[in-house]
Structure formats: structure tokens, C-alpha cells
Amino acid sequence: MISRVGIIGAGSMGTALAQRISSRAEEVILYGRKQEVVNSINDERCNPDYFPGLLLNPNIRARLIAGNHGLEDCQAVLIAVPSSEVRSIVHAISHDLANKVIITVSKGLEYPSLKTMSEIIFEESNNPNIVCISGPNFADEIAYGHIAGATIGAADPSLSTMLSDLFGGFILDFSDDLRAVELCGVLKNVYAIGAGMWDSVYGNYNEHYTFLNMCYKEMCRFLREISSDREIFTKFCCFGDFNLTANVDKSRNRTLGLMVGKNIIKTPYLEPGVTFEGSKSVEGIIELGARHGIDMPIATLISDVLNGRSSIRNTVETLIRGPPRRTSRRVVRAG
Numbered sequence: 001m002i003s004r005v006g007i008i009g010a011g012s013m014g015t016a017l018a019q020r021i022s023s024r025a026e027e028v029i030l031y032g033r034k035q036e037v038v039n040s041i042n043d044e045r046c047n048p049d050y051f052p053g054l055l056l057n058p059n060i061r062a063r064l065i066a067g068n069h070g071l072e073d074c075q076a077v078l079i080a081v082p083s084s085e086v087r088s089i090v091h092a093i094s095h096d097l098a099n100k101v102i103i104t105v106s107k108g109l110e111y112p113s114l115k116t117m118s119e120i121i122f123e124e125s126n127n128p129n130i131v132c133i134s135g136p137n138f139a140d141e142i143a144y145g146h147i148a149g150a151t152i153g154a155a156d157p158s159l160s161t162m163l164s165d166l167f168g169g170f171i172l173d174f175s176d177d178l179r180a181v182e183l184c185g186v187l188k189n190v191y192a193i194g195a196g197m198w199d200s201v202y203g204n205y206n207e208h209y210t211f212l213n214m215c216y217k218e219m220c221r222f223l224r225e226i227s228s229d230r231e232i233f234t235k236f237c238c239f240g241d242f243n244l245t246a247n248v249d250k251s252r253n254r255t256l257g258l259m260v261g262k263n264i265i266k267t268p269y270l271e272p273g274v275t276f277e278g279s280k281s282v283e284g285i286i287e288l289g290a291r292h293g294i295d296m297p298i299a300t301l302i303s304d305v306l307n308g309r310s311s312i313r314n315t316v317e318t319l320i321r322g323p324p325r326r327t328s329r330r331v332v333r334a335g
């Protein structure tokens with residue numbers, strides 16, 4: 001059993017994973033930003049900001065990230081913050097990360113560098129022991145102990161074996177293409193926004209699954225080009241997470257698409273405090289595709305709608321009939 005795991009980020013996923021793995025580690029330390037949340041976890045065993053009704057297991061303790069005290073004694077450090085924060089956090093704690101396994105769950109892409117979280121973590125820490133865990137995993141369901149599958153992505157398969165016990169509460173599959181596992185999480189968020197947009201206008205089942213299938217084809221085309229893992233399409237990080245996020249209204253990314261489609265919010269939209277990873281990574285994934293020679297018409301249309309350059313109906317017309325063609329108009333004169 002791992003003796004001590006540090007989790008950076010006391011938000012939904014950080015807290016949920018703390019609860020889930022706390023039966024498989026002697027101690028879990030959640031590093032948060034707010035003193036009142038840290039106090040509440042230590043005194044009341046409760047994170048009131050994210051899971052007010054959940055009694056946390058007694059071996060979960062909290063500390064302020066500012067001091068990162070005790071991190072040096074952790075065997076594994078899990079990073080569960082929005083992707084935009086990962087570089088600065090890892091930079092700040094890099095001296096405490098030597099010889100540890102670093103686990104990332106953030107589903108984003110840095111822009112404009114187009115780097116995944118593991119690439120950023122390696123750059124900032126120089127520690128190659130990096131693992132990603134990704135799958136159809138809504139935080140609340142993880143926290144409350146429901147069945148969940150996940151893919152462990154690790155370039156070094158011995159790291160996957162080491163972490164199988166810590167994540168033994170999940171049904172696991174594995175990939176040694178760490179970057180591809182991470183990119184599945186980025187791609188599915190973008191298509192979940194698209195699914196929300198599409199469903200806001202076209203709600204029939206045939207319409208819904210036709211669009212989903214078109215998105216999944218584009219996602220698989222991307223993965224086929226960049227991944228050495230020929231089985232990735234059937235893994236939890238790919239098929240499962242794509243379907244979960246694109247289909248279920250609990251997803252923030254799908255909800256963003258629905259709200260944009262229904263004109264409830266104006267785009268481009270940035271809501272402070274809500275983690276919408278897909279809206280931040282859509283430009284990046286299109287550019288990354290272009291770098292590998294992958295054309296991504298659906299992601300491009302999603303970006304156009306999200307940034308107010310097109311409407312859903314125009315987008316759908318383009319998808320069904322192809323881009324509008326310029327036709328020469330004959331002027332018919334009366335008389």
C-alpha cells in the first residue's frame with residue numbers, strides 16, 4: 001500500500017479522487033487554496049464548496065498549497081487543477097517532485113505551445129515518472145463510490161503496474177501512449193461542446209447519433225494519425241469518455257454547447273470559477289491537427305460557433321451539404 005499521496009487541487013476531481021483512493025493509501029493530503037476549505041476538511045471532514053453532503057474518510061487531511069508542507073514525503077503526487085494552472089503549479093513545487101510518481105487528470109492542452117499536461121510537467125519538473133488517468137469519470141460519481149472505468153496512460157508500463165493498486169477501485173485498462181490518452185480527454189471535451197450545440201437545435205435521436213458518429217470519426221482519424229496504440233479507440237479514455245461527455249447533461253462542456261446553442265449565453269464565453277476545458281483547447285487541437293496534416297472540419301465549425309463567427313444552423317448546413325458554392329447569377333429582366 002502507498003503510504004502517502006498528495007493531491008494538488010481541492011476542487012471536484014481532487015476531492016473525489018481523494019475519497020476514492022483513500023482506502024488504498026495510508027494517508028491522502030489534499031492541497032487547497034482556501035484556508036476555510038482546508039479547515040473544514042480537517043475539522044469537519046467535509047469540502048463545503050464541492051461536496052457539502054459527503055463525509056470524507058478520516059485519513060484525508062488538507063493543507064494550504066502555499067506551503068506545500070509534507071509534499072516531500074508523498075510517494076505519488078496527483079495534479080487535479082484546470083489545465084491552465086498546471087505549468088505554474090508544477091514550476092512552484094518542482095523541487096518536491098523528484099523521485100515521485102506524478103499523476104495528471106487535467107483534460108486540456110496548453111496554448112499556443114500545444115503541449116499536453118505530461119509534456120508540461122516533464123518540462124517543469126524534469127521527472128519522467130508521469131502517469132495520466134482518464135476515463136468516463138464524473139467527479140461526483142467517483143466520490144460516491146460508483147463503478148467507473150479508467151485508462152492508465154504511462155510511457156513506462158512498470159508505472160502502470162505500480163498504480164494499479166492505488167486505482168484498483170476502478171475497472172482499468174492501460175496504454176503506453178501517454179500523450180494519446182491525454183489527447184482523448186482534450187478531443188472529447190471539444191466534441192461534447194459540439195454535441196450540446198447540435199442538440200440545442202436538432203433533438204431527434206437519429207440527428208443526435210448522426211452528429212456523434214461524425215465527431216467520433218474525426219476523433220478517430222486524429223488518433224489514428226498520432227497514436228501508436230492501435231487499441232485506443234476501445235479504451236475508457238476514448239470511447240467511454242467521448243460518449244459520457246457528449247451525451248450527459250452533467251458535463252460542463254456539453255452544457256456550454258447547449259447554452260451557446262440556445263443563445264442563453266453570448267460567445268466567446270468565460271465564466272470565472274467554472275472549468276470549461278473544451279472552450280480553451282478547441283483552437284489548440286485544430287492547430288495540433290494541422291501540424292500532423294489532419295483536417296478537422298467539425299472541430300473548426302465548433303470553434304466558429306463558439307467564437308461567434310457562425311451560427312449552428314449555418315454550421316449544420318455546411319456539414320450536411322458541404323461549404324456553400326459560389327454560383328454565377330443570371331439576371332433575368334422582366335419584359
Ligand SMILES: NC(=O)C1=CN([C@@H]2O[C@H](COP(=O)(O)OP(=O)(O)OC[C@H]3O[C@@H](n4cnc5c(N)ncnc54)[C@H](O)[C@@H]3O)[C@@H](O)[C@H]2O)C=CC1
Nearest residue numbers: 009010011012013080081082083085106107137138139275
Ligand atoms: N470534474 C470532473 O468530473 C472531472 C474533471 N477532470 C479534469 O480535472 C481538472 C480539474 O477539474 P475539476 O476538479 O472538475 O475543476 P474544479 O473547477 O471543480 O476544481 C478546480 C480546483 O483547482 C483549484 N485551483 C485552481 N487553480 C489553482 C492553483 N493555481 N493552485 C491551487 N489550486 C488551484 C480551484 O481552487 C479548484 O478547487 C480539469 O482539467 C478537468 O477536465 C477530469 C475528469 C473528471
Ligand SMILES: O=C(CO)COP(=O)(O)O
Nearest residue numbers: 135136137138251252253
Ligand atoms: O471529464 C469529465 C468526465 O470524464 C468531466 O467532463 P466536463 O468537464 O465536461 O464536466
